[in-house]
Amino acid sequence: MFRVAMPRLDPGMQSGKIVEWLKKEGDRVEKDVPIVRIEGEKTTFEVNSPGPGVVRKFLFEPGMDVQVGQTIAFVGEPNEPLPVEAEAPATLEPVVAQEAFVAPPVVSRVAESSASPVARKMAREAGIDISKIRGSGPGGRIVREDIQRAIEQMKAQPVVAAVSAQGARAVPVARTIKLAGKRKATAERLMYGFHTTVPVTITMEARMEAVLEQRRKLHSQTGEEISITAYVVKAAAKALEDHQIINSSLEGDELRIYGDINVAVAINTPDGLVAPVIPQTNRRSLSEVSRDIRELTERAVQNKLTVSDLTGGTFTVSNLGGYGVDLFAPVINPPQCAILGFGRTSERPIVVEKQVRAASVTTLSLVFDHRIVDGVPAAQYLQRVKELLEDPKKLE
Amino acid sequence: MSSRIEPVPYTDYAKHGLTKDTLLSMLRKMIEIRRFEERVERLFLQEGALIGPSHLYLGEEAVAAGAVGALNENDLITSTYRGHGHAIAKGVPMKPLMAELFGKSTGTCKGLGGSMHVAIYPEKGSMYATAIVGSGIPIATGVGLALQREGKQRVAMTFFGDGATNTGAFHEGINLASVWKVPVIFVCENNMYAMSTRADYAVAAESVASRAQAYKMRSMVADGNDSVSVYLAAKEAIDAARNGQGPTLLECMTYKLHGHGVYDKGEYRPKEEIEAWLKRDPINGLEARLLKANLATQSDFEKIEKEVAAEVEESVTFARASPVLPFDQLAKYVYVR
């Protein structure tokens, strides 16, 4: 005998209303067939049969309010005796609906070490886990100063924001993958960057005929394959020479304009996205850049990138063109100022002297941190990148 | 110092310069007090309409009517928790008196004082009523000081019971009053009992009046159940005060019809004693003497009774219909702003 209970459709729900029985007593049902419509605090939801059988009994009329956890119906075989209706069980077993995923709160209560009221408040507001703080006040009390210090330190570290899902619709969870390792680190880093930078995206279309022609020529002459990505990376690096403001990062109140131009290239691996760095990219030749990218990709896929490979980037280039994407606005790689994304090079209609023609175009998207640089200088930078791509002779 | 506990013979009224008007107004005052208090008693005991401690003036009407009757309108009095009688005698209207007993905002104290402070009505010169036995006496000395400095020959009169004369405040207040020679008449309503404690047990003196001697103060005794006796004694004391001859302790021998508070039947008192005093009812007594002196007729009395009854009933209706102060209005009465 299967017991159908009033589910908890959202975290605050105490009781639900039976809207409508979708089957009649005596109907035979399969597992997961909807048998009743319930109205919770915010939404209406269908509850499915927990198993195959005959709908033996409905315990409430439509319109009635029932406490979460209470039995509302039984599904079983006709010859099975109906159990005595139990009160709401001690532990709620939502037979069909999974409880909505609620992330644990970030700040835990301090039981042992004492903290002053103002310290607690500041920690709460800054999202700092007070149990991790060492107190410098009398008797080891955590005081205002300690939290202030922690807030300063936190600026260098990323913060996990509490993500709480208010389940409007309870979705069955097929599989749980714990966020860990690289994935977790990436998530944390990007979240931090997203929350501190002020990203603005500008796009330009670049005519790629010259690049394509140069590639074709080179390949036919020497057999060398230079990827489009290499062209974009080199162009991005060279353009930074004249637009150094973009080759920078903001640390607190300090804008650091880097001396080297080290472009990181976003590479997709089975383990996730990595962005290894080509040191002094602007000084590498186009061939060298292309080989660097290939080599880094190989090592990335084999999980053999070193710390040195992954640090020191001052600008990032990301390409999703190989997957059919025309245009996308990537997330700035913190603490860099900007990232250049580009999609596929494709034949598109363009207008030249009032005539529609076909041309090879790629869309460049520059996402820049508006705290550091305004729209006009960013556009000027992108203009230069476009210029270099449209006339690749200028790249060397 | 005379010790008179007999009514003034009506044949002496003319000699004392007492006019029909004065006497009838004294009677009227006594009837007002009596009927008002009887109505209050019924509201408490039979109708359950009133709540809290209340100390009725039933039986003592002659003291208030006589003593206050001898004052000028702009003289001042202070009273105690047994103050309904003094208030009425001083001219406080019945409507705000009754409303105060009901705790309404139209009461003399806006419902914030209650029965024990109902006599507070400075508009008519009734300056204070205290619930603490004896504490009014030094205050009266202070009021007297203010009047003395004012120099307009106004006097102050204060009322208290026999029990109060045993408190420290009484002795301190009387002493200081004598030292400063303030124009105050200290009227002791000796009704023989302080709650259930007999005065002849608790007052360690020949009489209350004799205590004045210890403070070099003038004292007098009057028949507290004869308003004329009280009136004449009070007049003498008032004149002395007005003329800068200082304070007087005026002891009025009287009796309560019932007990200390409205719920107290006073059954600790010997039956014969109660009966003997009932025979000396101040209202009946004055009415009888006025009739004998041909200064009034039965129909005069009936007229007064009728008018007073209507006035009393009107005050109950008024009180019932009045609102109570909203609670959030109260804070502003803590301080003078």
Next chain:
Amino acid sequence: MPELTYADALREALREEMLRDPRVVLMGEEIGVFEGVYKVTRGLLKEFGPERVRDTPISEAAIAGAAVGAALGGLKPVAEIMYMDFVTICLDQIATNAAKMHFMSGGKLKVPFVLRTQYSLGRVHGAQHSQFFPSIFFQVPGLKVVLPSTPYDAKGLLKAAIREDNPVVFIESGMLYRIKGPVPEGEYVVPLGQCDVKKTGSDITIVAVSRTVTEALAAAMKLEEEGITADVIDPRTIQPLDLATILESVRKTGRLIIASDDVKCGGIGSEIAARVAEEAFDTLDAPILRVASPDMPIPFSPTLEQAYMPNAQKIIEAAKKLIG
């Protein structure tokens, strides 16, 4: 600016108000012929005569009661109770009568008088002549309670108190009568119900009343040598209390010490601590500490009395406890 003693400043206040308003009348024990046990009323009997400067018998209930009655009758009496210990004798007049008369009469009665008294803690007067319990008056709404700590405040506050329409309990400190301080010439009044910030700092807030104000200032100066700075706040009037000024300081410092001469249990500090905890909990960086007299009668023996009394050292120790 000229300097006056606390006692002389008080006398100037009395004198100026008596000249200004003929309704002002003084009464109390030894205030006339003897010129006051602390000489506060020196020369006043001579200048104003026995009608306005009245020596009374030893009868606190009568003194206070007469003040109440005289105020009721239109005068502006200033009654003196020689020692705060005697206030309990006339507590009925002040607490049960005067404080309540305005409210109890639905706003009809006004009782404008000042009850001056002093406490002699520190002068080796023993348990019955040294008591200080101003917080008793917290429990009696309707009174105003004033405690000056300097000659400047003493004069200005007494003038304000005399001009008040409400009954005022004006508590002087026996230890302060002889201290000197600047008192401007010319007319000035210090309003009731306002704190005075006597020193500013940012690490702790020290609220102190009456005699302990000097102790608090001494403590603050010493703490400064160690780099700890304090706001020293003198409420001057404790009823009604200017809580806003105290809160503003606590929000800045996060740490509060309340220093007063009354015993710790139920003293002024208890009320101020409770109010601050209620209103500014989230700004507190440390518990609220009270530096007060211990919960026992005052010992006579001079060194024992010294050990009993709140002082700068105890305040400094409290500050160290807060900062760690």
